[in-house]
Amino acid sequence: EDQVTQSPEALRLQEGESSSLNCSYTVSGLRGLFWYRQDPGKGPEFLFTLYSAGEEKEKERLKATLTKKESFLHITAPKPEDSATYLCAVQAWAGGTSYGKLTFGQGTILTVHP
Amino acid sequence: DAGVIQSPRHEVTEMGQEVTLRCKPISGHDYLFWYRQTMMRGLELLIYFNNNVPIDDSGMPEDRFSAKMPNASFSTLKIQPSEPRDSAVYFCASSFGQGQHTQYFGPGTRLTVL
Numbered sequence: 001e002d003q004v005t006q007s008p009e010a011l012r013l014q015e016g017e018s019s020s021l022n023c024s025y026t027v028s029g030l031r032g033l034f035w036y037r038q039d040p041g042k043g044p045e046f047l048f049t050l051y052s053a054g055e056e057k058e059k060e061r062l063k064a065t066l067t068k069k070e071s072f073l074h075i076t077a078p079k080p081e082d083s084a085t086y087l088c089a090v091q092a093w094a095g096g097t098s099y100g101k102l103t104f105g106q107g108t109i110l111t112v113h114p
Numbered sequence: 115d116a117g118v119i120q121s122p123r124h125e126v127t128e129m130g131q132e133v134t135l136r137c138k139p140i141s142g143h144d145y146l147f148w149y150r151q152t153m154m155r156g157l158e159l160l161i162y163f164n165n166n167v168p169i170d171d172s173g174m175p176e177d178r179f180s181a182k183m184p185n186a187s188f189s190t191l192k193i194q195p196s197e198p199r200d201s202a203v204y205f206c207a208s209s210f211g212q213g214q215h216t217q218y219f220g221p222g223t224r225l226t227v228l
Contacts, residue, residue, distance in 0.1 A: 032215060043118070043205050043219030044157070087157065091215065101170065102217065104157040 002027045006088050006105035013078055013112050021073040021108045023088030033071050034102065035064050036087040044087055047073075078112045085109050116140070118220035120206050126226045132194040135223045138187055139208030147217060148181055148191050149205040157205070163189065164211065196227045 005024045013019055025033065032051050036044035048057045050066040057064050061082065063074045073086055089102040119138040127133055139146045147162040161171040166183045174181070178197070183189040193200055203224050207217040 034216070036219075041222075043207075043221050046216050046218060049216055089157075101159050101162065106156045 002090055002092055002103040004088055004090055004103055004105035006086075006108050008108060009106070010109040011111070013075075013110070015079055015112055015114050016077045018074070018076045018078070020075070021086055021110070023071040023073070023105055024069060025071070025088075025090045025105075026069075027090045027092045027103075029093040031091045031093045033066055034089045034091070035071070035073055036089065038085045038087055038107070047086075075110070078110075080112045080114050083110055083112045118206055118208055118218055120204075120220040120223050122223060123221065124224045124226075126228065127196055128228050129197055130195040131227075132192065133196045133200075133225060133227075135191040135204050135206075135225070137189045137191070137206030137220060139189070139206070140218055141187070143208035143210050143218075144186075145209045145211050145215075145217075146183060146189050147207040147209075148189070149207065149219075151203045151205060151222070160191070193225075196225075198227045201225055201227050 003026045007022045032049050034049050035047040037047055038044045048064040053066055053068045055066050061076050065072045085107040087104055087107045089104040091102050118140055121136045144165050148160040149157050150160055151157045160173045161181045162169055163183045179193055181191045203222045205219050205222045207219045209215055209217045
């Protein structure tokens with residue numbers, strides 16, 4: 001069974017204080033690892049997809065990296081508007097043309113204080 | 115460009131009543147997903163469709179839950195009869211298969227069963 005564990009559960013930062021969120025996973029053949037951002041009362045918003053170990057993607061103050069066992073979401077010089085819950089999900093290869101479902105972690109609640 | 119549309123945004127009902135949640139996916143997307151999010155269990159996949167056909171309903175908790183997709187632009191998730199433990203936020207997501215498989219989420223329906 002695919003499993004995703006995110007840490008820490010909650011992270012409080014001062015504005016400008018860089019840090020990283022962790023997503024550890026076990027999956028029977030990784031098809032893709034996804035990062036989403038979720039604001040209170042809203043649906044998850046897509047950030048990145050990573051497909052293979054060593055891959056990196058960046059968007060503004062965020063950079064996602066991937067190894068064979070985990071992914072990191074690095075936040076550089078965060079601002080209060082970066083406060084949100086960050087969700088990680090994995091998709092496994094399924095047989096034939098089947099679509100492997102996404103398995104989500106519990107998320108990391110990030111709070112950035114001004 | 116309109117994203118995934120869900121209605122209603124909030125639903126309060128009494129135990130035993132029928133509840134119908136609605137979703138309009140992004141035009142051109144051929145996959146549609148129904149998720150449930152709770153504090154205890156996080157984001158769980160209930161069922162997904164490909165080209166209007168249900169592919170995997172293994173996440174549907176009980177026979178009280180049913181989902182339909184009569185055409186490419188509309189899907190419903192029905193709970194009959196509803197129970198207090200069904201209280202959660204229900205999300206619909208859509209994606210274009212055979213490509214990046216990124217799922218785009220709607221704003222969700224917050225269901226409260228009294």
